[in-house]
Amino acid sequence: NAGVTQTPKFQVLKTGQSMTLQCAQDMNHNSMYWYRQDPGMGLRLIYYSASEGTTDKGEVPNGYNVSRLNKREFSLRLESAAPSQTSVYFCASSDWGPESEKLFFGSGTQLSVL
């Protein structure tokens, strides 16, 4: 099993460009998440999907959109990238909700917006 797979691993964008980060899990998990990690800020939840067909805003949703394409896949879209979105992005999944289930993380996407 691959676990949680994120693509791409690295990306450089110019301000105003758009892009989609892809995430897929093969553990048949119901819940999926997108986090960003910045130095000194820890992990901040952008969006999550508690189950297929549902998505909810997290702590820092502005400037992002998500799609839960099916049970396996959860994508994160930046419509008009800004330098403030330079960060490391992690996708994660869990069997059910985050409160009682451990999270499995992907290897991350390092995004730079110039």
Added chain:
Amino acid sequence: GQQVMQIPQYQHVQEGEDFTTYCNSSTTLSNIQWYKQRPGGHPVFLIQLVKSGEVKKQKRLTFQFGEAKKNSSLHITATQTTDVGTYFCAGGNNRKLIWGLGTSLAVNP
């Protein structure tokens, strides 16, 4: 709002010394999870504590959950260079996971 404070932010130790990181929540937690992130890596789940006063051990790592379920600690005995990384606590509350900012551990050989 709900917060989980984690201290210290950084810790440098000599190999063989002990290390402890602490998490304190402003609210009662349903459970607490601990994760380790190696430099350049992703967070990896270590353990989950659910019961008041619970203590769990994994080899040289000892995890505790406070009686009031508002605080937790991770203690590493006799650190090794393989322990290098950032340790995060994350508290479960009201169907959410509240993350501490992590403690970065450096180990001098």
